[in-house]
Amino acid sequence: MGESIFWLPAASEQGEQVDHLFFLLLAVSAIVTIVVFVLLVTFAVRYRHGSKAKRGKLPNLMRRELEIGWTAATAFLFLFIFWWVSSAQLEGYSPPPDALEIHVTAKQWMFKTQQPSGVREINELHLPVDTPVRLVMASEDVIHSFWVPAFRFKRDILPGRVTQGWFTPDKTGTFHLFCAEFCGTNHSEMTGRIIVMSQADYAEWTAGQPQGDDLGKEGAKLFVAKGCSGCHAPSSKVHAPNLAGLFGRKIPLADGSIVTADERYIRDSILQPRREIAAGYPPIMPSFQGVVSEEDLTRLLAYIRSIGKETP
Amino acid sequence: MTDAAAIRSAEAKEPPSYLKAGRTVASWLTTTDHKRIALLYFGSITFFFFIGGAAATLIRLELISPEGRFFTNDGYNRLFTLHGVIMVWFFLVPSIPTTFGNFLLPLMVGAKDVAFPRLNLMSWYLNMAGGLLVLACLILGGVDTGWTFYTPFSSMFSNGYVVLAAAAVFVAGFSTIATGVNFIVTVHVLRAPGMTWFRLPLFVWTQYATAAVIVLATPVLAISLLLLMAERLFGLPIFDPAHGGDPVLFQHLFWFYSHPAVYIMVLPAFGVISEIVTCFSRRRIFGYTAMIWAILGIAVIGFFVWGHHMFVAGMSPFAALVFSFLSFVVAVPSAIKVFNWTFTLYRGQIYFEAPMIYALGFIGLFTTGGLSGLFTASLPIDVHVTDSYFVVAHFHYIMVGGSVSAFFGALHFWWPKITGRLAPDRWARFSAILMYFGFNFTFFPQFVMGYLGMNRRYHHYAPEFQIYHVTSSAGAAILAAAYLLPMGYLTWSLFYGRKAGDNPWGATGLEWQTTSPPPRENFVEQPRVDEGPYLYHPDQVAPFEEAPERRQQHDPQGKSDPTRAGMEE
Structure with a gap:
């Protein structure tokens, strides 16, 4: 956590996918931005008032074809991006059936988590690496949201409704957990830690906890x-x-x-x-x-x- | 203004300007002149802009330290709520329509006034009533829900003055509805002879589309706020899940208004930029018809994308796909507009006076803001960045980088028409450039820290984000200076600025064919229109030389010594 202030490496399989899409979009945006800026600056300099640049009648082709051309190009580009990112989203929609089931109860201003083994934690969650984790969440009061930036994962926690989400951590370490939906006075203190351990460490940790019933x-x-x-x-x-x-x-x-x-x-x-x-x-x-x-x-x-x- | 000016206009045997058609306070407060109402609005939104701006300044000051310095958690929550509520409903939504729209729409279509002048005045009083409620809320202790008023926090848990704030927005909503109705009817029935729909300047088209969005969307906001107030005041179970209500229902209702509201804020800005870019490149707008369809397309599709605010709030995957798809679709017409503005420069004769600098800055910032919208429209990326500073940066690029830049561009462009005086151009260009860089300095770091995990609406934050917050706050200081500067030199120009003449920029458009400032009835004779808009050069031919008779070159006044300029008067 916090080695670099310029980048936060993704620590889940899904997060790495999100980063790929992010960089793809970043590249597209950079190209569009550069094209627009180069055109703006070139035109602004070349056609500044009183410059010697040739002016004259616009070729007729420039009017309609250009307009239709870039409308179509933009539409295709955007639809392509939509198709790409959405298919990535759909692939990962359903959790695997054997995912580790973690129950989360949120209230002003804490997260209470419970492992399948019955171990309970407050504002902390220990997880084994490389294991799909399914969160089953409910809120006792207002809307909260479970955000682990390193996993690129976020899901709102609603009162009166169960919400679910899943991810597969693939790096060990300690990661931030934030409440992302504004929930009142101490919203910014409703934070916690996700501790991802190797499978052996996790088994050891679980064994060392006071055994509640599952x-x-x-x-x-x-x-x-x-x-x-x-x-x-x-x-x-x-x-x-x-x-x-x-x-x-x-x-x-x-x-x-x-x-x-x-x-x-x-x-x-x-x-x-x-x-x-x-x-x-x-x-x-x-x-x-x-x-x-x-x-x-x-x-x-x-x-x-x-x-x-x-x-x- | 000055006696000399009064004598001169008397000499020219023109009717007195609207500014001189009555000098008492009562003549202003009971006026039905659209131009005076525009100035009343101008006063009130400037006031609210500075209150909202003061809140923003305090927020940026507070966030310099990860632990905060001056405010409690509650204090900070009230601060950003105040900033949002005031900036959205008392500055951005009314900003361009009620000031420049009010002032220019009748002039641009060649009418004497708007269709319902008294309704227009009532709209300002409603806005004032809403404004007083919001000030009362502020003085009593504020509200801590965020400008989005999400239930059940707002209806059951918040300990701020939620009802007062909601009532303020409720009342102010009616003032924008009144303005919207007025604009729609004005454009339909008061166009001058020969002013066909496809001869309307794009500014009029954007005002028309905005008015339609206002009239259709604002009632939904009113309904959702009423339901919220009913639940909070009387305990009617509507959104409370303990009684079978659905808290997400409020979000749907709220965003059904508030996403179109984004277009209420940005469409008028498109209109302003189209006017400025054509005038200062001496070119017809590239793709006039395409621009109109883009405006209408945005206005219509903008109604069907609200769900993208709720991708993580528990939405079926199918609904999420549909909203994501439509969010990509609505981005297409916006992109078209950027290309069209860019190609309007092609083969032009480009002048770089202050309004043009603002307009070019707008195009740059809007492009960045629009492209970041593609990220938030993408489902997997939005799941990560929603409710983070990435989103904060995204909508500030659109609303502040976009709409506020356009507002300042419009202010400098039409200032000579409104006041009859020219602003000192060198100062104005300086503050336009300062605004562009100050803005990027403030908000670009927010994209980065948002992606890295900086949460929106966090008073205390993890220490690794401090470097970004400090940078952003430093940029905000520059931005604040860029907003304050015009206050100074524009006020100066009221007294010492050069006389503008009727058409200092050599612009087309009916508003430039009357005196500056215009008389009470706008035109001495009913104007007739027999040509399309933006005829800066003969049809089909780009100018080798721009037509000199249409444009009186003026000295940038920054150069001249203020005391000398004063003596010239």
Whole structure:
């Protein structure tokens, strides 16, 4: 961190791609700028008032063809850039299924992170190098944004909605984490560190942390404590969906549409159960808005995710 | 102004100029003359420009040290919010339309006044009402949401005077709507005989397009601010996710206005530059029709790109692609305009007086700003640079490097028409060049530090960015000097400047065919138009020599001794 004040090397696979695109665009911009400046200066000098340069009728060709020519050229250039950068963007849209899942809860003015092993950190996040990392994020209050400049990664963290993003760190070291969306008084102090370690160091670090239960296990306890199991357990007499094997499945809704049971859907179903009702079930579930905190939601989600692979 | 001038105009048996058609304060405050209203606006936006500028100065001063020096975190947040709110809604949006647009639009189309003179006056009073609200907000303690008022921070969490600030913007919005309606109707119904649509100067076209954008977009801003105020004051659940609301909805509504607002700020600048570049290269504008289509294209497509402000805010990948695509498309007409201005110089007879220096500076800065827009339109790059100083630099290049340079260019170009006096050209050229370099010095480092990870709206920052902030602050000092200088020499020219004559630059355009300053009714006789715009040389022929009868060469006044110039009067 901070070896050079003139450049920040990218420290993730995606970041290196962004840099390539950036330099491509920089080259295009430099060429356009130079052309415009050279033309401006040449014309300004050559055709200054009273100079001897030849003037005369503009060739007719100069008027229409030139206009059409550079309109078309600009349009093609811009469309080409659009196509190039967007295809790069789409390629990296979906995270690999085995990505390390990190939960982030943001609040004024800190980031709370939780590893799959249950280790919790505040304003810090330890990661293994060369491993895809998927962030599952929610905010407890206002909009925040998770920005790691060295990874060229940024994603807003919204209240009332799960947002996700992913990257693959490929350099070890310590990197800045900033909150990028203005969030109030101490916005500029809502910063942290991302510590990327070699895989061996990461394993050692994880082993050295006080062992909390992992998220899924904590969620399983909550699932009972908050009363979810009263209806959703397989043995329950209430007509409610069994949640084993649910995660990631396509669910038909009462209104005829189909949703994927992802983090967003499950979260919404806990907080606003009457919004998207699964077909064939009566809308009887009460809202858990205000009953479960953001962090508890994270645990419940992890639990439901963990039983997603079981067959019901 | 002076008695001698009054005698001279009486001798020439011309009607008195608009400046002399009533001398009491009441005659100004109740005027319906578009030229006087332009000057009222000129006073108010200059006042707000200096308040917003003072805030910018304090921001740059504070950021010299990574830990800050003078302000608390809250103080700093209020400072940049104040800077944004005032500069956007009380300077940039009204700047060129309400001053030069108001003054010149009727003159350029050959009308006596705008279509609704009293509505025009009301627009200024609405702007003043909004201005008073924003000043009240400032005096009571300010607001800390940023000029974007993002929910749920603004509606549920902020402890500043959000409602007051939102109300100020709400009220000021109606003043720009009034101006917009006035311009649209004026261009439609008050054009002089023979002034067809394709004989209109491009300045009129840009004002017309701007007015259309204002009338269509500003109501959406009003709606979103009302919803924000309803949630904050009465707790109506609209954006609050705890009650099923969607905070991103506010961003969509807000940017549906605020991205077109960028074109409200920059389209009039395009018009100014087209007038200046043609006049000082003694050439017809290259591609007049293409320029008109570019203006209209920007105005229309500009409505469909708002989503590019929200690429990281949780948007479906398809929506992001569409907005990215349209953002590239809207850049095409802007590029066309740059090429057309450049080729207007080709085979011209170029004069380098102050307005032209400002215009050339505009082209340079706008090109840089526009190209940096390609970076922010690209999805993967925007994800990295959004909310960073890269974006701050990008929009300052467009709005300050672009619009403010054009504003100063317009000020120097039409100053003789507005006041009847010439500004000292040497001083003016000096401050134009100073502005160009000061601007780059201030904002170019911000591109670099933004890409390296410097966050926007950060009071405290990581120490490795200090070198960039110090450079930027040093540049800001130069820029401030370049903005203050004209205050001095333009005021001086009011008293000691040479008489301008009707058409000191030898420009085409109806506004130059009346006296400087024009009489209350603009023209003694109803002008008739039988030719296209920008006839600086006969059709199809570029000038070997520019037509001397059209242009009275004047001495740059910087050379002459001010005391002697004073005695000549």
